[in-house]
Amino acid sequence: MKLKPIEDHLVVKVPSETEEKTIGGIIIPDTAKEKPQIGEVLAVGTDEDLQKIVKVGDKVLYGKYAGTEIEVEGEKLLILSQDDILALVE
Amino acid sequence: MKLKPIEDHLVVKVPSETEEKTIGGIIIPDTAKEKPQIGEVLAVGTDEDLQKIVKVGDKVLYGKYAGTEIEVEGEKLLILSQDDILALVE
Amino acid sequence: MKLKPIEDHLVVKVPSETEEKTIGGIIIPDTAKEKPQIGEVLAVGTDEDLQKIVKVGDKVLYGKYAGTEIEVEGEKLLILSQDDILALVE
Amino acid sequence: MKLKPIEDHLVVKVPSETEEKTIGGIIIPDTAKEKPQIGEVLAVGTDEDLQKIVKVGDKVLYGKYAGTEIEVEGEKLLILSQDDILALVE
Amino acid sequence: MKLKPIEDHLVVKVPSETEEKTIGGIIIPDTAKEKPQIGEVLAVGTDEDLQKIVKVGDKVLYGKYAGTEIEVEGEKLLILSQDDILALVE
Amino acid sequence: MKLKPIEDHLVVKVPSETEEKTIGGIIIPDTAKEKPQIGEVLAVGTDEDLQKIVKVGDKVLYGKYAGTEIEVEGEKLLILSQDDILALVE
Amino acid sequence: MKLKPIEDHLVVKVPSETEEKTIGGIIIPDTAKEKPQIGEVLAVGTDEDLQKIVKVGDKVLYGKYAGTEIEVEGEKLLILSQDDILALVE
Numbered sequence: 001m002k003l004k005p006i007e008d009h010l011v012v013k014v015p016s017e018t019e020e021k022t023i024g025g026i027i028i029p030d031t032a033k034e035k036p037q038i039g040e041v042l043a044v045g046t047d048e049d050l051q052k053i054v055k056v057g058d059k060v061l062y063g064k065y066a067g068t069e070i071e072v073e074g075e076k077l078l079i080l081s082q083d084d085i086l087a088l089v090e
Numbered sequence: 091m092k093l094k095p096i097e098d099h100l101v102v103k104v105p106s107e108t109e110e111k112t113i114g115g116i117i118i119p120d121t122a123k124e125k126p127q128i129g130e131v132l133a134v135g136t137d138e139d140l141q142k143i144v145k146v147g148d149k150v151l152y153g154k155y156a157g158t159e160i161e162v163e164g165e166k167l168l169i170l171s172q173d174d175i176l177a178l179v180e
Numbered sequence: 181m182k183l184k185p186i187e188d189h190l191v192v193k194v195p196s197e198t199e200e201k202t203i204g205g206i207i208i209p210d211t212a213k214e215k216p217q218i219g220e221v222l223a224v225g226t227d228e229d230l231q232k233i234v235k236v237g238d239k240v241l242y243g244k245y246a247g248t249e250i251e252v253e254g255e256k257l258l259i260l261s262q263d264d265i266l267a268l269v270e
Numbered sequence: 271m272k273l274k275p276i277e278d279h280l281v282v283k284v285p286s287e288t289e290e291k292t293i294g295g296i297i298i299p300d301t302a303k304e305k306p307q308i309g310e311v312l313a314v315g316t317d318e319d320l321q322k323i324v325k326v327g328d329k330v331l332y333g334k335y336a337g338t339e340i341e342v343e344g345e346k347l348l349i350l351s352q353d354d355i356l357a358l359v360e
Numbered sequence: 361m362k363l364k365p366i367e368d369h370l371v372v373k374v375p376s377e378t379e380e381k382t383i384g385g386i387i388i389p390d391t392a393k394e395k396p397q398i399g400e401v402l403a404v405g406t407d408e409d410l411q412k413i414v415k416v417g418d419k420v421l422y423g424k425y426a427g428t429e430i431e432v433e434g435e436k437l438l439i440l441s442q443d444d445i446l447a448l449v450e
Numbered sequence: 451m452k453l454k455p456i457e458d459h460l461v462v463k464v465p466s467e468t469e470e471k472t473i474g475g476i477i478i479p480d481t482a483k484e485k486p487q488i489g490e491v492l493a494v495g496t497d498e499d500l501q502k503i504v505k506v507g508d509k510v511l512y513g514k515y516a517g518t519e520i521e522v523e524g525e526k527l528l529i530l531s532q533d534d535i536l537a538l539v540e
Numbered sequence: 541m542k543l544k545p546i547e548d549h550l551v552v553k554v555p556s557e558t559e560e561k562t563i564g565g566i567i568i569p570d571t572a573k574e575k576p577q578i579g580e581v582l583a584v585g586t587d588e589d590l591q592k593i594v595k596v597g598d599k600v601l602y603g604k605y606a607g608t609e610i611e612v613e614g615e616k617l618l619i620l621s622q623d624d625i626l627a628l629v630e
Contacts, residue, residue, distance in 0.1 A: 094268040184358040274448040364538040454628040
């Protein structure tokens with residue numbers, strides 16, 4: 001069973017609540033205007049622009065209220081569109 | 091009697107309430123910001139872009155409040171447009 | 181006396197209240213988010229895209245609150261635009 | 271003294287209240303969602319698309335709240351734009 | 361001292377309150393949905409489309425709440441943009 | 451220390467409160483719908499269209515609530531974009 | 541660990557509260573309609589237009605509520621997009 005995102009959409013693995021505050025030294029402040037989150041890319045749509053920007057395995061920073069949540073075989077996933085991505089984390 | 095969707099619209103079969111929470115291992119969490127649903131594609135409009143993305147028989151993930159409901163010969167259907175589709179389920 | 185719709189507009193005959201719930205086996209559920217209706221096309225505007233999609237005599241499915249109502253010689257009509265049409269009924 | 275509408279605007283003569291309910295067999299129902307009205311075209315702007323659609327003397331159907339009212343030498347006029355026109359009445 | 365309107369803007373002389381109800385036989389009804397006004401064009405911006413439509417000395421009809429008011433050497437002026445003009449008055 | 455406005459932005463010197471009511475014979479009426487102000491251009495962005503319209507030293511009329519205020523070495527400045535300019539004052 | 545901004549986004553170092561009121565003689569007045577801030581550019585996205593405007597090390601003026609805050613290894617950062625930049629400070 002697999003999710004195949006449409007065109008400029010991508011699927012990311014949502015971090016657990018304990019993971020989400022510090023990932024690789026990045027701290028999301030509680031006082032942040034719009035708390036961003038970091039997730040790992042699991043699948044990328046067919047859009048060429050999107051494929052130039054991210055690939056499977058990348059870590060992406062996205063706004064907390066971005067995208068649509070879904071749970072597949074016990075794993076929390078999020079379907080984002082290209083515009084939801086703020087930065088790559090390296 | 092048949093529904094023929096216009097241009098970039100498609101017709102999907104709406105899952106029953108018991109079906110809608112777990113389809114093929116995918117669980118839609120009650121806490122999801124915007125609960126998506128999975129439906130089977132019954133008919134696809136004439137739009138070429140849409141026809142590259144989905145074909146009859148595909149399972150598509152769409153937002154819970156997307157589209158227009160209709161009931162044909164006892165079967166619940168939904169008319170979606172291309173923008174309502176978040177991902178294909180394989 | 182005739183109504184000649186402009187460009188991408190069309191004129192449809194509005195079904196009566198008893199007709200509107202079941203037309204050719206299609207049932208519009210009372211619980212539908214946005215109840216669609218089915219009407220017969222009486223006139224089509226000059227827009228080429230529209231003319232490829234519908235012709236006089238077609239039955240079209242449209243949203244309940246779409247278009248502008250008018251009554252000509254005792255017959256309830258509705259002036260729709262192309263974007264109001266969800267599907268053809270065959 | 272004359273009004274010369276700009277580009278895609280046109281000037282129509284507004285029907286009196288007694289005229290407005292039945293013009294040539296067309297009845298505007300009181301229960302209409304958005305009551306349309308029928309007016310006679312007095313002047314057409316210089317826009318080529320508009321000039322293909324209407325000419326002076328045509329009767330046009332438009333939404334009740336469309337346009338800007340003005341009174342010239344005792345005659346109620348309305349300045350509409352092309353998008354306000356729903357259909358021609360023949 | 362002179363006002364030079366930018367691009368598709370123009371400067372018109374605002375009529376006094378006694379002038380504004382009847383200018384050349386045109387009466388603006390108190391019951392008008394959006395009361396228009398008539399002003400004389402004093403300066404026209406450099407936009408070519410605008411210059412084809414109006415020239416200095418023309419009388420233009422515009423919506424009551426259009427534009428930005430200013431007073432230069434005791435004279436009430438209004439800075440309008442092309443889209444605020446409904447018709448020329450001849 | 452210098453502010454260099456981006457693309458279609460410009461920096462203007464904001465008039466003091468006593469200056470702002472009468473600059474060169476132009477009176478901004480208290481009853482104006484949207485009180486405009488006049489400022490002197492200190493810097494112009496790199497946008498070619500903007501550079502054709504204003505240059506350093508020009509006096510420009512702009513809406514009272516336009517732009518972003520800043521104070522540099524005791525001088526009140528405003529960062530405007532091209533769309534905020536209503537007219538040049540000569 | 542590094543943040544790599546996407547396309548027309550950039551990463552800036554947010555000034556501390558004591559720094560933010562006077563940076564190089566620029567005072568942001570408390571009465572400003574929309575208080576701008578000055579930050580140092582740490583990373584620039586791949587967008588060519590953006591790269592012509594700013595480079596790493598530049599100081600940029602941006603609106604107080606612009607962008608998304610994040611904290612990396614004890615340093616407050618902000619992810620802005622090109623449209624958030626008002627001016628460069630030299």
